[in-house]
Amino acid sequence: MATAFVFPGQGSQAVGMGKALADEFAVARAVFDEVDDALGERLSTLMWEGPADALTLTENTQPALLAVSLATLRVLETEAGVDLARDATFVAGHSLGEYSALAAARSLTIADTARLVRVRGRAMQKAVPVGVGAMAALIGLDFEQAAAVAADAAQGQVCQAANDNGGGQVVVSGDKAAVERAVEIAKSRGSKRAMLLPVSAPFHCSLMQPAADAMKDALAVATVKPPLVPVVANVLALPITDPAEIVRRLVEQVTGTVRWRESIAHMASQGVTTFYELGAGKVLSGLVKRIAAGAIGVAIGNPADVTAFKAAQGA
Known part of the structure; x- marks a missing residue:
């Protein structure tokens, strides 16, 4: 073992x-x-x-x-x-x-x-200056689905799948407006929950x-x-x-x-x-x-x- x-x-x-x-x-x-x-x-x-x-x-x-x-x-x-x-x-x-x-x-x-x-x-x-970036948890989507949400939400800004935590929990990170778009897109694509996280910076993105x-x-x-x-x-x-x-x-x-x-x-x-x-x-x-x-x-x-x-x- x-x-x-x-x-x-x-x-x-x-x-x-x-x-x-x-x-x-x-x-x-x-x-x-x-x-x-x-x-x-x-x-x-x-x-x-x-x-x-x-x-x-x-x-x-x-x-x-x-x-x-x-x-x-x-x-x-x-x-x-x-x-x-x-x-x-x-x-x-x-x-x-x-x-x-x-x-x-x-x-x-x-x-x-x-x-x-x-x-x-x-x-x-x-x-990244405080308030410019954000992170959000997308619950109930697998990694590929969440990555697609992030790509569609970017719209010329940064939005990336930052943490593939498992158990249908993926965190996206990037510019605040793009991450907010990702939350809304995720909800429309079957995410059980999608919410901004109380973090001070957009970790694990460009x-x-x-x-x-x-x-x-x-x-x-x-x-x-x-x-x-x-x-x-x-x-x-x-x-x-x-x-x-x-x-x-x-x-x-x-x-x-x-x-x-x-x-x-x-x-x-x-x-x-x-x-x-x-x-x-x-x-x-x-x-x-x-x-x-x-x-x-x-x-x-x-x-x-x-x-x-x-x-x-x-x-």
């Missing part, structure tokens, strides 16, 4: 996330301290005390989610004897989560990853090219090692291990589609039956069972989850 470890992206954040882990486990506290030191500020205080509107700023959300995911992994390693190289067939992460996956697999250090995602968050926020350029520069000077476990890349939905390719795909990911449905399906086709979601929220665990028949998703993000994991492993 093969397993994969997956890592959440933006949208899973909440004030207080990770605090129970830090309170109970010294190794978790050490991860939060390491991220704080790398950024030169007490991000952990913002995570645990808020305010929520500051935490949801992309430049804060991204390193915060990274910290919780890696703290969770460190706890599993020390408390339950998890050895990623031995216990995981693949790692993968949704958008920002791909950086968490790479850090988990020791391709990047925690400190370097924290600094990279801070650059990424700021560059993504800066790439409007993010300035952010892709910034990440190309930042990654060019980062030390990237072969991961201990193959990383299933968002833009390929296939596993990669070569550091040069990892860098190239991370740059492409900023403007490219997050092919999450295909990523989970590929891992399942290679025998993965259990997907452990490490960090904040349970979004990815919920998607697993809708994408891969018979597969299960298990979310681990607090001490009770760790206890349950240990009991299931007989640890």
